[in-house]
Amino acid sequence: MVARILSCVLLCGSLLTVCAVPAGTQEISSSTSKNRADQKVPAAPVASEDPSRVRQTIETPMATAERLETPGWWPTKHSAPRQDFVGTAECARCHATKTATQLTTPMAHASTPASGSSVLSEHARISRKVGAYTYAVSSGREGTIYSVSEDAKSTSEPLLWAFGVNQKGQTYVYQRNGAYYEARMSFFKSLQDLDLTPGHDPEMPASLEDAMGRLLEPSTLRLCFGCHTTAATTSAGFDPSHLMPGVTCEACHGPGAEHVALMDDEKTEKGRLAIFNPSRLSAVAMVDFCGACHRTLNDVVEMATTGVENVRFQPYRLESSRCWGDGDARLTCIACHDPHQQLVREAGTYDGKCLACHVVELAKKTSDDHPGKRCPVAKENCVTCHMPRVDLPNMHAPFTDHRIRIVKRGAPYPN
Ligand code: HEC
Ligand code: HEC
Ligand code: HEC
Ligand code: HEC
Ligand code: HEC
Numbered sequence: 001m002v003a004r005i006l007s008c009v010l011l012c013g014s015l016l017t018v019c020a021v022p023a024g025t026q027e028i029s030s031s032t033s034k035n036r037a038d039q040k041v042p043a044a045p046v047a048s049e050d051p052s053r054v055r056q057t058i059e060t061p062m063a064t065a066e067r068l069e070t071p072g073w074w075p076t077k078h079s080a081p082r083q084d085f086v087g088t089a090e091c092a093r094c095h096a097t098k099t100a101t102q103l104t105t106p107m108a109h110a111s112t113p114a115s116g117s118s119v120l121s122e123h124a125r126i127s128r129k130v131g132a133y134t135y136a137v138s139s140g141r142e143g144t145i146y147s148v149s150e151d152a153k154s155t156s157e158p159l160l161w162a163f164g165v166n167q168k169g170q171t172y173v174y175q176r177n178g179a180y181y182e183a184r185m186s187f188f189k190s191l192q193d194l195d196l197t198p199g200h201d202p203e204m205p206a207s208l209e210d211a212m213g214r215l216l217e218p219s220t221l222r223l224c225f226g227c228h229t230t231a232a233t234t235s236a237g238f239d240p241s242h243l244m245p246g247v248t249c250e251a252c253h254g255p256g257a258e259h260v261a262l263m264d265d266e267k268t269e270k271g272r273l274a275i276f277n278p279s280r281l282s283a284v285a286m287v288d289f290c291g292a293c294h295r296t297l298n299d300v301v302e303m304a305t306t307g308v309e310n311v312r313f314q315p316y317r318l319e320s321s322r323c324w325g326d327g328d329a330r331l332t333c334i335a336c337h338d339p340h341q342q343l344v345r346e347a348g349t350y351d352g353k354c355l356a357c358h359v360v361e362l363a364k365k366t367s368d369d370h371p372g373k374r375c376p377v378a379k380e381n382c383v384t385c386h387m388p389r390v391d392l393p394n395m396h397a398p399f400t401d402h403r404i405r406i407v408k409r410g411a412p413y414p415n
């Protein structure tokens with residue numbers, strides 16, 4: 001596994017043009033194809049060929065930074081002008097059904113101005129003493145005030161942004177002297193209380209100032225807003241006053257103005273090409289696509305996040321499964337999750353996904369079509385045993401381990 005990752009990193013690092021599929025020009029077999037044979041490794045381009053036009057059907061995983069260097073759209077790309085984004089309400093005119101369900105997903109609400117946070121409106125005052133410091137978040141007509149006090153000293157700022165819809169928790173961002181800060185305390189659903197924001201130093205801060213939060217460098221800030229909002233950073237730079245909160249249609253499909261204009265003119269064929277349709281991506285690129293925010297295999301290798309904390313990075317975990325092989329459309333994120341719908345919670349509904357590859361009946365042998373062996377233990381609810389929930393202490397909640405495997409009692413968490 002390690003060898004495979006390293007070779008991918010080296011390959012993509014040194015031969016970017018070979019690995020890269022220019023977004024928007026993918027020539028890839030349909031994602032519904034069940035035939036691995038459709039996905040042969042392409043020959044390296046010959047010198048006379050323009051590498052950007054080489055047809056690719058399979059590739060190695062890439063780091064998001066590399067994807068963002070390739071032409072065309074990719075989630076979290078910052079180069080489009082703001083006026084090219086039209087907003088979800090426009091998409092709803094013609095894609096009403098997809099929009100109605102997408103708006104109910106946590107992704108659509110991945111951030112909100114603090115004044116719109118339901119966590120804060122449902123908890124008019126939250127307060128917690130940690131060591132010498134007393135933290136409080138109080139919401140009222142004057143907005144939401146975040147304060148820290150120690151004995152008679154106290155400091156406060158209004159909260160500007162709430163990140164995360166509180167599936168597990170919610171983290172706050174405020175401004176001080178023009179700079180952005182991440183609050184040291186986050187709200188956690190399982191605690192119904194404040195606790196340390198993941199990534200912050202648990203040591204007692206030396207000053208009230210440090211106890212409030214940590215400075216978000218402009219580059220980090222752009223990343224946060226890049227994954228939790230739409231169009232915060234555009235060709236004009238970072239501008240939170242014109243962003244769209246949450247992961248909207250255009251966070252995934254790219255700016256839609258041209259598509260909408262062409263569709264209004266009933267130029268359907270041209271219009272279809274003017275919007276990014278991820279279903280044309282290969283299996284590996286499809287997982288990297290979600291990985292632009294959920295972190296790709298190579299992103300995690302580069303970040304070198306080890307231990308249970310990497311359970312949050314589903315693309316990395318999934319592609320470390322033996323099931324994944326070199327990539328297969330039956331096991332991409334969208335094979336199990338429709339990004340326009342809420343997460344399905346009934347374990348049994350995932351059985352069909354496993355049985356697209358695994359045989360169930362004793363009589364059935366594995367085949368090219370069904371390369372996965374039969375389970376000697378059970379015939380249903382596969383994910384309950386093979387995709388275990390892993391407790392993540394700093395999030396005070398369990399995450400589903402996307403590394404599909406045989407779980408042995410007492411065995412350490414496999415990195
Ligand atoms: C004026 C009507 C209209 C509006 C507004 C509109 N679309 Fe479409 N869209 C269509 C039509 C028509 C098609 C082609 C038929 C189909 O696939 O439903 C299409 C197709 C698509 C496709 C698939 C493209 C392909 O490869 O076939 C995507 C993705 C898409 N739209 C996204 C969006 C997004 C995102 C927005 C908002 C930014 C949007 N649309 C706004 C009419 C519209
Ligand atoms: C632009 C960034 C971005 C992209 C691209 C993205 N996600 Fe997400 N996703 C998020 C964020 C942020 C959250 C956390 C939302 C929250 O809970 O506040 C999330 C949460 C989720 C959840 C959890 C929902 C729940 O009920 O807790 C699922 C499932 C998911 N994403 C699937 C996908 C899939 C599948 C793709 C690729 C098709 C994808 N995401 C692409 C940013 C993104
Ligand atoms: C590279 C993309 C990315 C960046 C950068 C990022 N996030 Fe997220 N964030 C996600 C995704 C994807 C999820 C959903 C999966 C998970 O919980 O790990 C998430 C989840 C969360 C959650 C939990 C949401 C919930 O409903 O429980 C919080 C809180 C959060 N992020 C806050 C932040 C803050 C604050 C920053 C910046 C300081 C930030 N994130 C930066 C992608 C990102
Ligand atoms: C998290 C990423 C994400 C978000 C957000 C998202 N989509 Fe999609 N969309 C996808 C992916 C991946 C596909 C291709 C797979 C599929 O068909 O489900 C897709 C496919 C589509 C298609 C083409 C379906 C087809 O039959 O070919 C349309 C139309 C579409 N999306 C519209 C929308 C609209 C409208 C919104 C906002 C309300 C939206 N999407 C939000 C990721 C996203
Ligand atoms: C084989 C099916 C399968 C595939 C493929 C899959 N998931 Fe999941 N995913 C699940 C199941 C099962 C859950 C847990 C659902 C529940 O809470 O009951 C889940 C939960 C999640 C969650 C919610 C947080 C958590 O840990 O519980 C996120 C986010 C997520 N998946 C993202 C992704 C992304 C991104 C991909 C692609 C890399 C992906 N998933 C691929 C089955 C799958």
Ligand code: HEC
Binds near residue numbers: 325356383
């Ligand atoms: C794309 C096809 C495919 C899908 C979908 C798939 N698997 Fe697999 N799985 C395989 C293959 C092939 C192997 C054998 C890999 C090997 O021997 O190297 C395997 C191996 C396994 C193993 C043994 C792992 C080990 O460490 O020995 C388990 C357990 C497993 N799969 C469970 C599942 C479950 C549960 C699901 C659904 C959540 C699933 N698989 C979905 C193809 C798949």
Ligand code: HEC
Binds near residue numbers: 354358372375407
């Ligand atoms: C109750 C827990 C449980 C459930 C539910 C379950 N499994 Fe298993 N599975 C196991 C255990 C434990 C093993 C290891 C058995 C052994 O090594 O003797 C195993 C082994 C496997 C293997 C490896 C077989 C081999 O010969 O190497 C595969 C593949 C597999 N399961 C797939 C599945 C699929 C697909 C489903 C759903 C149809 C499923 N499992 C449901 C517990 C479960």
